Amino acid sequence: MVIKPYGYAIWENMRDQLDKMFKETGHVNAYFPIFIPKSLFEAEEKNAEGFAKECAVVTHYRLKNDPLNKGKLMVDPEAKLEEELIVRPTSEAIIWNTYRDWIQSYRDLPLLINQWANVVRWEMRTRPFLRTTEFLWQEGHTAHATKKEAIDEALLIHDIYAQFAEEYMAMPVIKGSKSENERFAGADDTFTIEALMQDGKALQAGTSHYLGQNFAKAFNVTFSNDKNENDFVWATSWGVSTRLIGGLIMTHSDDEGLVLPPKLAPIQVVIVPIPKPDSDILEKANEICSALKKLGIKVKIDTDDTKRPGFKFAEYEMKGVPVRLGLGKRDLENNTIEVARRDTKEKISVALDNVVPHVSQLLEDIQDNLFNRAKLFRESHISEVDTYDEFKSLLESKGGFFYCHWDGTSETEEKIKEETKATIRCIPLNMKSESGLCMYSGKPSVGRVVFAKAY
RNA sequence: CGGGGCAUAGCGCAGUUCGGUUAGCGCACUUGGUUUGGGACCAAGGGGUCGUAGGUUCGAAUCCUACUGCCCCGACCA
Incomplete structure (x- = not known):
């Protein structure tokens, strides 16, 4: 991935603002290795499995001159690593392996750490900014003494992401939690902000995960509480990436080119x-x-x-x-x-x-206008539908977000995805309780969830 | 990995069907001049292993064979 100076300046502005917001809420920055020993990586099974198919792997540590091909280099077969290294697709494994040594007592908690880094996910198909093999992001990794504190942390960051998207990017988002299918591998709950691009497709713009004690158990991270009892710590992780640049472009731009919100524009x-x-x-x-x-x-x-x-x-x-x-x-x-x-x-x-x-x-007016315009577009692309036929037809003709009844099962979600390519973007946090029938299976449902085709 | 397409100057392309001058056009670039309130104009220049390797031929960007790379669509995904 190459980001030229003008584009990188947009990222710097995003980064600086987010960094400020993290620090204002008590977080500090640190840095962890890009290479993760395979044995560490596989410790939390669900997480490892989730990323296994897109990992770049380092197997050797040296090149040498190729004797059969003058002037060329070859991998030195003598320099095979005893244990392969995974190029981080995310850092939970190495970080929790480190936290084990840092945490003994509830007095060490909460641990509120963020890192700005690059990660690699070997996707089959890339798309500029939205899905690149390497991307820049921040990943927060926090450890807490109680379940409630961890959930509150995940929600706090979720709020910060939504606030950043709307106030700085002028990109309206829907806040919600992910269905089990769409959840981060290794999380108990994933909170997401979902934006709508001008072509009617949804973009997941930032996720914040409540990890329960899954990583603490996988990496044996325990602490003594104030009653001197041993317990596993509670965890969160959260991230936004250079994908946001893509979101920014696709939310506001027109046929004449980019339209940047003043708060993030390198030149105002x-x-x-x-x-x-x-x-x-x-x-x-x-x-x-x-x-x-x-x-x-x-x-x-x-x-x-x-x-x-x-x-x-x-x-x-x-x-x-x-x-x-x-x-x-x-x-x-x-x-x-x-x-x-x-x-x-x-x-x-x-x-x-x-x-x-x-x-x-005028700069303030433009910032407001961009947000209002994007919001108006989104509101005009939200459909509340009750039948699968109407869903399919509007999905094709109009796109956008669809508020629909769903029976809550993965099977139904999978079927709908297979048949229409639409997925559940989130279960909105402010979902109205409303009894209805699943548009696909006809089984009872307690509220509407958000469907869309997504990037 | 399946299905389609492309490869000629920095970028975008024509030329390939049907082999035959010195491989061309637009943009960009260099120099000079004239211009200048919405992407200026004129003139003169520079820049090419026609993706790679082999073959056919008096002669190959053009025909044949193999290879490589890239793009689009599908399966995977932030």
Whole structure:
């Protein structure tokens, strides 16, 4: 996976904000190895099984010159590892193996650790940002003295993810828990935020897992409680990845290119001198630039004199820069500046004296507008259906989220998946209790769950 | 792993059917000039093992054989 600087800057903005939110809630960062001995990896059986089919494996530790092929290298058969190493697809195994040594008493708890790392999952098919063999993410791994505390932790992070998605990415999400089929391998419960892309398909954007005592038991992580009794610790893990960049792109972009929410845009405001940078214009541009920077706004003045304004307009639109300021001689004469917003493509002329507060407010408006627009789209793509026929037909013609009755069995879920490719995205946390009949089996159901085709 | 397709300049393609000048076009790049309020124009340039290897032929981007790589669809998945 290659992420170029402009794309990486988006990730950095996401990362910085999330990191801040984790730290505000008591978490600290640490780092664990990328290579995991196979014996450790397989200790928690369900988890190992869940990832087994997509693991890259290191078997040797040395290359040598190939005697039959000059100038080429070959794997040195003498350098076979005694035990193979797994390239981490996730770090529960190595981390719980380490936590065993770190935790003795309830006084060592809770342990609230996050790591920013790369992981590898050897998928059969990749998709830019949404499913890459290697990706960047954060993975939180926490240990607690009680079940309730662990569940609360998983829910707290679930809230943080939802808040981040909606407030920063301007991407509305549905909060819920996963069905058994869709749950993280090794978890007792998985909480998820589910977003809707503009093509009507759902995107799992972040998951937070309540792991019960599964990993504690697999890695024998025990502690003495305040009554001096030994018990297994309770655990959570949670992560979001560079997949969020894909979600961001697919939530807001249009035919002219990216549309970035101001809170995550690497460049929030670009000033384009028209027709080209000259000293009068640059002087004014610099003045506006520093005034905006004082407000913490990320501004760029485009001083490139080899490209014409029209070209630059198109380029910054493609890059999703939220606000573009066009400043030319005519503006200077009239004491105005042209303000163009990316989200609606509106252009207006604003008095130079007023441009700084205007732009500052406009960035907030754009952030709000993007969220509201995405939410409106999502609301118009939520269908409540009661029959399987209607489900199938709307799924094909319209897509989106479907609130349907389900009998709660994996068998039904599997059948629906086989027949329609739609899966249960989540059982919403705010599910209304409502008795009905499963749209597939006709068996009784106590509330509607969310179906969709997903990435 | 199954089914389809593609491989010619940095990118996108034509040329291949039916072998025959020096392999071409658009974009990009370099230089010079003129331009400049929505992706400028003119001129002159640079850049190619036509995926790889072998074969047929007086002659191969073009025909034949094998191989390699990539893309799309399906099974797996955050």
